[in-house]
Structure formats: C-alpha cells, structure tokens
Amino acid sequence: MGAIRALRGTRDILPPEVVYWQQVEQVARGVFARASYQEIRPPIFEQTELFARGIGEATDVVGKEMYTFSDRGDRSITLRPEGTAGVVRAFIEQNLGSQGNVQRLWYTGPMFRYERPQAGRQRQFHQVGAELLGSGSPVADVEVIALATDILRELGLRSLKLDLNSVGNKGDRTRYRQALIDYLTPYQSELDPDSQDRLTRNPLRILDSKDQRTQEITQGAPSILDYLEPESQSHFEQVQQMLTDLDIAYQINPRLVRGLDYYTHTAFEIQSDDLGAQATVCGGGRYDGLVAELGGKETPAVGWAIGMERLILLLQDLQTQSPPSPNFYLVSRGDRAQAQALVLAQKLRYFGFTVELDLSGAAFGKQFKRADRSGAPACLIIGETEAEQQQVNLKWLTSQEQETLTQNELFSRLDQLKAKIG
RNA sequence: GCGGGCGUAGCCAAGUGGUUAAGGCAGUGGAUUGUGGUUCCACCAUUCGUGGGUUCAAGUCCCAUCGUUCGCCCCA
Numbered sequence: 001m002g003a004i005r006a007l008r009g010t011r012d013i014l015p016p017e018v019v020y021w022q023q024v025e026q027v028a029r030g031v032f033a034r035a036s037y038q039e040i041r042p043p044i045f046e047q048t049e050l051f052a053r054g055i056g057e058a059t060d061v062v063g064k065e066m067y068t069f070s071d072r073g074d075r076s077i078t079l080r081p082e083g084t085a086g087v088v089r090a091f092i093e094q095n096l097g098s099q100g101n102v103q104r105l106w107y108t109g110p111m112f113r114y115e116r117p118q119a120g121r122q123r124q125f126h127q128v129g130a131e132l133l134g135s136g137s138p139v140a141d142v143e144v145i146a147l148a149t150d151i152l153r154e155l156g157l158r159s160l161k162l163d164l165n166s167v168g169n170k171g172d173r174t175r176y177r178q179a180l181i182d183y184l185t186p187y188q189s190e191l192d193p194d195s196q197d198r199l200t201r202n203p204l205r206i207l208d209s210k211d212q213r214t215q216e217i218t219q220g221a222p223s224i225l226d227y228l229e230p231e232s233q234s235h236f237e238q239v240q241q242m243l244t245d246l247d248i249a250y251q252i253n254p255r256l257v258r259g260l261d262y263y264t265h266t267a268f269e270i271q272s273d274d275l276g277a278q279a280t281v282c283g284g285g286r287y288d289g290l291v292a293e294l295g296g297k298e299t300p301a302v303g304w305a306i307g308m309e310r311l312i313l314l315l316q317d318l319q320t321q322s323p324p325s326p327n328f329y330l331v332s333r334g335d336r337a338q339a340q341a342l343v344l345a346q347k348l349r350y351f352g353f354t355v356e357l358d359l360s361g362a363a364f365g366k367q368f369k370r371a372d373r374s375g376a377p378a379c380l381i382i383g384e385t386e387a388e389q390q391q392v393n394l395k396w397l398t399s400q401e402q403e404t405l406t407q408n409e410l411f412s413r414l415d416q417l418k419a420k421i422g
Numbered sequence: 423g424c425g426g427g428c429g430u431a432g433c434c435a436a437g438u439g440g441u442u443a444a445g446g447c448a449g450u451g452g453a454u455u456g457u458g459g460u461u462c463c464a465c466c467a468u469u470c471g472u473g474g475g476u477u478c479a480a481g482u483c484c485c486a487u488c489g490u491u492c493g494c495c496c497c498a
Contacts, residue, residue: 064496379458385456
C-alpha cells in the first residue's frame with residue numbers, strides 16, 4: 001500500500017539486537033583503552049579520489065562496489081567503503097604524525113558497498129577498526145593482531161582461526177607475481193573464467209579462487225614465502241615468534257591474499273566456520289605504502305577491521321541477552337495520580353534509578369501485567385486515593401509484599417532501596 | 423553482475439487447483455469495575471509481497487517485478 005521500505009541491503013537494528021552491539025562496543029572500547037588506542041571519527045563520505053587512489057583502481061571495491069555520486073557542487077563524492085583510507089587522510093591532513101610519533105587509533109561506524117546482499121553482507125554494514133601508524137616494527141603487527149584476538153576472546157568467541165601470511169614488500173610482490181604468471185600461463189585454458197581474467201590483471205587473487213580445477217592447479221604454484229627478501233622474511237618470522245610468545249594460535253596460509261591493494265608484509269584474517277560463505281570476521285595487515293601514496297610522508301602502518309554484523313551473528317548463537325529491566329515500574333491511574341507519578345519518576349531517575357512509567361491509564365490489572373513483563377523487581381503505585389494523600393504504594397513483585405508510605409517517606413528511604421535493588 | 427530456493431497477521435507457521443485461509447506466540451476486551459506472573463472465554467488476515475495471465479474455480483499453476491535466502495563473486 002505504498003509504504004516506504006528500507007533500501008535493499010540496509011536494515012533496522014532493533015532494540016533487542018542493539019544490546020549485542022553495545023556489548024561489542026563496550027568490550028572493544030575497553031580493550032582499546034587499555035592498549036592506549038584513541039577513537040577517531042572521520043567523515044562518512046570523502047572525495048572519490050581518496051578511495052580510488054588508496055584502495056586501488058583495479059580492485060573490485062573501487063571498480064564496481066562504491067556508492068559514488070556528484071554533489072550539488074559537482075564534486076565526485078563516495079560513501080566510504082572501508083575505514084582505513086579516511087583515517088590515513090585525517091592522519092596526513094591533521095599532521096598527526098608530525099613529530100614522528102606513533103599514532104594508535106580506532107574507529108567504528110557504517111561502511112557502504114554496492115553488493116548483492118546475503119547473510120553477513122549488507123550494503124550498509126559496520127566495522128570496528130584499529131590502525132597503528134608510524135611503526136614498522138613487527139611488534140606493532142603483533143600488538144595490533146592481539147587487540148583483535150583480545151576483543152574476540154573477551155566476547156567469548158572460541159573456535160575462530162587466525163590465518164597469517166606475508167605478501168612482502170613491493171619488490172617481493174613484483175618478483176612473485178612474475179613467477180606466478182610464468183607458472184600459471186601453461187594452464188591458462190584450464191582456469192576458471194574469472195581467474196583467466198585475473199592472470200594479467202591481479203594474478204595473486206587466483207590463489208583464493210574456489211573453483212576446484214583452479215585450486216588443483218594452484219596447489220603446485222610457487223609460494224610467495226619463497227620470494228621474500230631476507231628483510232621481509234625476518235619481519236615475518238619475528239611476527240610469528242611473538243604471536244607464539246603471546247600464545248596466539250595461527251596458521252600460515254601462503255594463499256591468503258587481501259583484496260585491497262595497499263597491503264604489504266603481514267596479512268591476516270580471522271575466520272569462523274559458522275558464517276557460511278562470509279566467513280571472515282576480521283581482516284587486516286600492514287600497509288606501509290599507503291600514507292605516502294595518499295600524499296603524506298613515508299609512514300609504516302598496520303591495522304584491521306572487524307565486521308560487526310558477522311561478529312554479532314556469532315555472538316547471538318553463543319549467548320542470549322535481553323534489553324535491561326527498569327528498577328521500578330510506575331503504575332498510576334487518574335490525571336492527578338499520573339502527574340504525581342511523573343514527578344516521582346523524575347526524582348527517582350535523578351537519584352540514579354531506572355524507572356519505566358506506565359502511560360496507558362488502563363485498569364490496574366493491565367498495568368501490573370506490564371509491570372511484570374518489564375522485569376522490574378518493584379513497582380510503585382499511585383491511584384486516586386494515594387494522590388490525594390501524597391502517598392505511594394511500594395510493591396515488591398517477587399514477594400508480593402506491599403506497603404503504603406508517603407511520598408516523602410519514600411524519598412528518605414532511597415539509600416536503603418538502592419541497597420536492596422542493587 | 424550470474425545461478426538456485428523462498429515470500430500466508432507484529433512474530434513463528436499449516437495449507438500440494440475446489441465452496442467459510444488451521445494452530446501457536448504477542449496484542450485487545452472480559453471473568454477479576456484498585457493489584458500481576460496461572461487459568462478460562464471472546465476478539466484479532468473480505469485475503470496470501472506486488473502486478474498481470476491460465477482456469478468454471480488460484481494462497482496453490484505460469485510470467486514479470488520487488489524483497490529475502492543459499493552459492494558464485496567480493497570482503498569485514
């Protein structure tokens with residue numbers, strides 16, 4: 001009947017689900033705070049150029065998934081498809097690295113990609129991300145990976161696996177790329193069509209093709225790990241050693257390739273078997289070239305992003321959370337009584353209680369039913385009689401005990417009630 | 423962008439071409455006109471996502487479209 005619906009790939013996150021989102025945000029905030037990471041909030045849209053240059057013109061994200069439009073001033077604008085480019089732009093523009101010091105930043109918010117929606121994949125989706133700018137040390141890589149594993153572990157998620165790889169520096173990758181092309185070319189006609197396409201454009205991505213024949217062929221392909229310069233190799237080895245020191249389990253996956261062009265050296269993904277095709281909960285790595293690519297000083301950096309929707313799917317399987325119950329449910333009937341109930345509610349709130357006010361004016365029986373459902377341990381009742389006498393009935397919903405006091409008496413006992421309600 | 427499944431009330435659903443579209447949860451009213459969590463009764467879809475078609479007859483078959491879901495793709 002002409003009702004307007006949410007756009008495809010967007011959805012309303014309703015209060016029962018928001019509880020999980022708040023849980024994730026709270027845990028993430030705590031982990032970040034303890035590691036001295038500070039929150040940054042860059043804009044949701046940026047010049048298209050930022051993403052084109054940062055993520056890479058040849059990537060699918062830039063090539064066919066961005067929400068790009070012209071604004072009224074004829075600027076080409078893009079809704080951010082990921083968080084790193086905006087953070088790096090801010091880092092450069094605001095001179096956050098001016099003293100050569102390390103910046104530890106985190107962010108959360110919506111991202112936008114024009115894709116076919118499926119479970120764990122929306123057009124508007126949300127990420128929490130961490131970025132450590134200004135350190136090329138393998139310690140930084142591991143610090144950052146540990147943030148992600150800490151958040152996931154604190155949320156109670158087990159049975160996630162961490163895949164680790166090194167994609168080396170630019171030179172390493174150029175040499176490996178050539179080796180891979182040399183290896184694959186004789187098999188060209190046997191590869192799946194997508195992979196044939198990539199052979200010249202982006203051969204590394206052929207490694208994570210799901211096509212069976214392509215997988216068989218790549219089984220015998222050279223490994224990037226054999227093409228790392230000694231320095232890259234040493235970096236990778238130190239990362240592994242430190243992960244082991246921290247008891248963070250990982251497996252090396254030389255076929256792990258990230259889809260965004262800016263990654264160098266360490267690349268990692270955290271995956272779950274319970275998410276179907278969209279198994280990656282967290283992905284990230286080192287991106288030493290990006291700051292310079294976007295016009296800043298040469299600055300090493302490493303970071304990751306967690307997909308909130310996917311994480312919350314896992315969390316909902318694991319535990320049940322309900323929206324919080326109020327301390328008091330306020331039952332009232334009649335104009336004067338309702339007005340007094342409102343005043344009472346406010347005073348209780350100022351004292352720190354959570355209070356839900358029944359606005360229905362319905363029969364007491366109905367209001368009690370709702371009081372019960374609200375989960376409040378106690379309700380306060382003001383009817384015509386109480387209103388006249390400035391009284392209130394305090395009823396404990398568990399024991400059915402009820403007493404009548406004056407409203408002033410109630411206020412004088414708030415400390416005592418606080419102790420009782422907790 | 424490609425391929426398959428699905429779309430019945432706020433939610434979960436039965437219904438496989440034949441007259442009045444099960445049931446449950448939630449909701450509303452009442453038994454109980456100022457006291458809940460149990461119980462009982464009543465009410466709650468002129469209509470099956472939307473539009474068209476086939477048929478004497480369509481929720482049921484066909485086409486289109488929108489949405490959703492699974493896979494490809496992509497990625498968090």
